Amino acid sequence: MIDPRLNHSEQGFPPRYVAEARDALAAAVAKLPSTAAARLRQIEDAALAGEGAVAAARAKRDEVARPVAELRTTVAQSTAPHPGNLERLAQLEAELEHREEVLRRFQAERIAANVAFGGIHRALEALPSNARLVAVPAPEPKKGQTLTSVRETIVGLKGDIHTLETSAPTIEEQEAALRAAIAARAEAGRPRLDRAGRLKIAPTANAQSAALAVACWAFPEAVFERMVAEGALRESGAMPAAEKATQLADLRARLFEAEVLEETLLLRDGGTRRNDADPFAVLGVRVEVGVKARAA
Incomplete structure (x- = not known):
């Protein structure tokens, strides 16, 4: 007789963070405008279809790969291969190369579809609860605009954003940041009387850290x-933080518009989507949070 204590199954429950991510995704998907929801379903269908297409292409490849392997073994083991075998092998090898190429193409399409689908899911899961998703009309490409030219624009805008983001603050801003850092460290070095009447400072990692904290408290200007x-x-930047923030907002808005246009051209003319394409541009929605979302 089987011990009933050994004949049981454990009920598995997903971790809380998994359930929370699933709920957040469902809530975000529910906010999608109808056009974006339809686009998401298309991308999901493409990802599923890609799996089937790869499996079918692999099966067709294997149909040819097996006789090719057998003929190669036969020819290799023969001192005088039969001309018919050589001719048949050449035909099958050409067919195998074609089917390998088809399989690689389907694999690339599957990867692109999975990357797009996964990226959209992660972006939707990360949305704040008060976010509002607003449909963005598909732009009409101007005369002469191509996928290549739009992507050149995207690369240029990303370069401008990176340059601006990494540019040095002004001297005044750097000095203010340094004084703020010294003041923050000084709080850890400020002596306090404990209940026994002894002077103490906040706990620090080591003696060197404690000495720096006390110096920042006692002699902030000297430390500065x-x-x-x-x-x-560092060398002074030319643009104050407020102006930099304004320009970055403008550049990011232009980048988003360019990526929406890129997706429009992809849908119209075909092509491979970039792995780092903006998930919201792919869906054709703009994210609004804060005041805009509350006012809507």
Whole structure:
């Protein structure tokens, strides 16, 4: 008789974060405009169809690969291969090369579809709960605009954004940031009386960290001047943070418009979607949060 204690099955439950991610995704999908929801279904269908297409292409490849392998073995083992075998092998090898190429193409399409589908899911899961998704009308490509030219624009805009994001702050902003860092460290070095009347500072990682904290509390200006003398400040940037933020917002808006246009051209003319394409541009929606979302 089987011990009933050994004859049981454990009920598995997904971790809480898995359930939360699933719920967040469902809530975000429910917010999608009808056109974007239809687009998401198309991309999901393409991902599923890609799996089937790869499986079918692999099966057809294998149909030819097996006799090719057998003929290659037969020819290799023969000192005087039969001309018919050589002719048949050449025909099958050409067919095998064709079917390998078809399989590679379907594999690339499957990867692109899975990357797009997975990227959209992750982007939707990460949306804040108060986000609003607004449909963006598909733009009409201008005369002469091609997928290549639009992608050149995208590369240029991304380069401009990176340059601006990594540009140095002004000297005034760097000095303010350094003083703020010294003030923050000084809080850890501020002496306090405990209940026994002993002076103590906040716990620090080591003695060097404690010494720095006390120096920042006791001699903040001296620490500032010494750090400046030691080269703590970089070469001054020309653009204040507020102006930089305005320009970055403009560049990102233009980038989004270019990526929406790119998706329009892809749907019209065909082609391979970039792996780093903006998921919301692919869906044709703009994300609004904060004041805009609440006002809507």
